[in-house]
Amino acid sequence: MAFVRKCRLLGLCSRRLAHVARTKHQTASSLFTPDFVQQYHPWGVSARFSSSAHEYGFDSTIFALSSGHGKCGVAVVRVTGPHASSAVRLLTRRPVLPAVRRAALKRLYDSTGEPLDRGLVIWFPGPHSFTGEDSCEFHVHGGPSVVTSLLQALGNMEGLRPAEAGEFTKRAFQNGKLDLTEVEGLADLIHAETEAQRKQALRQMEGDLSRLYSDWSRRLLKCVANVEAYIDFSEDENIEAGVLDDVEREVCQLREELERHLSDGRRGERLRSGVQVAILGKPNVGKSSLLNAVCQRPAAIVTPVAGTTRDVVESAVNLGGYPVLLSDTAGLRETEDIVEQEGVRRARQRAQQADISVLVLDATDVMAAVSRQPGHYLTLQQYVQDHIPDLGLQGTTFDTNDGTTNPTDSYLIVVNKSDLVDAGGSLGTLLASSELATEGDGARDGDVCVMSCLTGEGMDGFLQLLQLKVKLMCGNPLAGNPSFTQARHRAHLTACLQALTSYAGMCERDLVLAAEELRTGLRHLGKITGKMGAEEILDVIFRDFCIGK
Numbered sequence: 001m002a003f004v005r006k007c008r009l010l011g012l013c014s015r016r017l018a019h020v021a022r023t024k025h026q027t028a029s030s031l032f033t034p035d036f037v038q039q040y041h042p043w044g045v046s047a048r049f050s051s052s053a054h055e056y057g058f059d060s061t062i063f064a065l066s067s068g069h070g071k072c073g074v075a076v077v078r079v080t081g082p083h084a085s086s087a088v089r090l091l092t093r094r095p096v097l098p099a100v101r102r103a104a105l106k107r108l109y110d111s112t113g114e115p116l117d118r119g120l121v122i123w124f125p126g127p128h129s130f131t132g133e134d135s136c137e138f139h140v141h142g143g144p145s146v147v148t149s150l151l152q153a154l155g156n157m158e159g160l161r162p163a164e165a166g167e168f169t170k171r172a173f174q175n176g177k178l179d180l181t182e183v184e185g186l187a188d189l190i191h192a193e194t195e196a197q198r199k200q201a202l203r204q205m206e207g208d209l210s211r212l213y214s215d216w217s218r219r220l221l222k223c224v225a226n227v228e229a230y231i232d233f234s235e236d237e238n239i240e241a242g243v244l245d246d247v248e249r250e251v252c253q254l255r256e257e258l259e260r261h262l263s264d265g266r267r268g269e270r271l272r273s274g275v276q277v278a279i280l281g282k283p284n285v286g287k288s289s290l291l292n293a294v295c296q297r298p299a300a301i302v303t304p305v306a307g308t309t310r311d312v313v314e315s316a317v318n319l320g321g322y323p324v325l326l327s328d329t330a331g332l333r334e335t336e337d338i339v340e341q342e343g344v345r346r347a348r349q350r351a352q353q354a355d356i357s358v359l360v361l362d363a364t365d366v367m368a369a370v371s372r373q374p375g376h377y378l379t380l381q382q383y384v385q386d387h388i389p390d391l392g393l394q395g396t397t398f399d400t401n402d403g404t405t406n407p408t409d410s411y412l413i414v415v416n417k418s419d420l421v422d423a424g425g426s427l428g429t430l431l432a433s434s435e436l437a438t439e440g441d442g443a444r445d446g447d448v449c450v451m452s453c454l455t456g457e458g459m460d461g462f463l464q465l466l467q468l469k470v471k472l473m474c475g476n477p478l479a480g481n482p483s484f485t486q487a488r489h490r491a492h493l494t495a496c497l498q499a500l501t502s503y504a505g506m507c508e509r510d511l512v513l514a515a516e517e518l519r520t521g522l523r524h525l526g527k528i529t530g531k532m533g534a535e536e537i538l539d540v541i542f543r544d545f546c547i548g549k
């Protein structure tokens with residue numbers, strides 16, 4: 001009876017614990033170790049609440065330049081921690097703090113009493129601050145000497161130290177002001193380079209993803225509680241079996257929602273890290289010229305010598321607000337040259353990783369092949385298969401029924417050097433006969449662009465088509481449910497889905513073990529938002545921040 005009471009006190013299921021103890025050949029009460037309780041508690045014990053302020057260094061007050069480095073009109077220096085109010089008093093040489101969250105124009109002094117600058121001081125008492133602690137901001141003139149003197153004055157104060165990268169945000173997380181998905185959204189917002197990235201990051205920072213996962217966690221927690229109650233009390237408290245039917249329905253519904261969320265074609269991840277576009281083709285067809293034309297700078301070397309590009313040359317571009325990482329690759333051909341062989345291997349590897357492959361052909365080669373063909377009839381697909389066999393490229397296969405192609409991978413064909421052929425004549429006939437697979441929304445897989453990197457003819461059409469494909473891939477970041485944006489989200493969501501599927505498969509056979517799967521699912525959802533087990537990923541996430549953030 002003492003065992004049952006202890007279980008209830010800790011919020012644990014006594015029957016389940018007894019079952020676990022039997023499978024481990026241990027006495028049930030020997031399981032009451034802190035680690036075990038942490039692991040088996042229905043909603044885990046949040047690291048956030050179990051660790052002391054000292055452990056996180058919260059007893060120190062930190063400061064940093066939060067605006068960019070270098071000369072600027074206004075520089076912002078932030079301070080957070082228990083001594084923030086002293087910092088304001090000492091720098092302003094006034095015993096009274098400024099009005100809360102109001103900008104106050106003050107003269108600032110260094111430790112010798114020399115005036116430093118005149119600037120705005122904003123006082124944010126905790127817990128209504130970004131970090132949840134007492135904080136303040138100094139908006140001073142952005143000259144290097146002013147900033148250095150201000151940082152020195154702060155550094156000379158008792159109990160203050162310079163902040164580490166991401167430490168302000170880390171404190172906001174540890175104080176429950178932001179969860180991990182919101183922290184990640186903030187980091188993405190700081191690093192966002194395109195409009196679509198900014199929109200997605202802002203949405204995540206404002207808690208859209210967090211709300212979705214919190215809702216799932218809440219519903220799953222209710223399922224866990226109901227199953228636990230049924231296991232624990234069904235015999236003596238007359239709990240109806242209908243409760244398990246409700247749980248089954250809810251788990252089924254959650255599985256459907258998770259599946260839908262996971263099968264969005266990695267749009268959030270692609271938007272966050274940039275859509276990978278690989279430029280492929282035989283040597284000398286104009287791949288490097290195409291890269292240079294798109295990014296409007298001589299990123300890759302262009303010469304008439306076949307095999308000039310040996311390695312992958314990358315360039316990031318902003319295509320209509322969407323981030324694209326373009327890769328020029330070595331020309332695909334059989335070669336004895338070991339350096340070029342390695343280049344070709346890397347080109348094929350890049351093609352496998354690409355979200356979109358751009359296959360570049362030389363219009364003069366294509367037309368020569370047409371004229372050699374009996375009846376002068378050839379489709380582009382035939383040309384590619386005959387002249388660049390064994391592409392080994394995902395998405396560039398023309399057999400759309402083989403089931404091996406990832407439907408979100410996409411490709412388009414560029415027939416370059418149109419200035420050297422009669423584009424309206426036999427080339428036009430060839431294109432009209434090409435079979436194109438429909439991709440939806442106006443873009444088609446295998447779309448063909450006829451263009452000339454030399455004259456610029458057809459370039460606009462190519463860019464429009466590429467942009468359309470990129471947009472289709474990333475979607476509208478503001479429409480519908482938010483997308484997950486990181487591989488770690490996907491890993492935990494997949495694990496959660498697996499756990500719920502296991503529950504459905506075993507709940508009729510062994511409810512106690514099945515309940516364990518629900519807890520596993522809950523733990524994985526909690527790890528995404530950082531509500532539990534966050535320690536191991538904290539360093540990875542905060543590593544991406546800079547000082548002062």
Ligand SMILES: Nc1nc2c(ncn2[C@@H]2O[C@H](COP(=O)(O)OP(=O)(O)OP(=O)(O)O)[C@@H](O)[C@H]2O)c(=O)[nH]1
Pocket residue numbers: 281282283284285286287288289290301302303304305306307308309310329330331416417418419420451452453454455
């Ligand atoms: N006439 C004409 N020449 C072009 C065009 N595009 C590229 N070229 C020329 O074709 C040659 C090869 O161009 P690159 O861009 O280096 O071709 P590549 O496919 O990167 O070549 P590799 O490095 O060998 O793989 C250069 O002399 C270019 O000036 C075009 O549209 N028209």
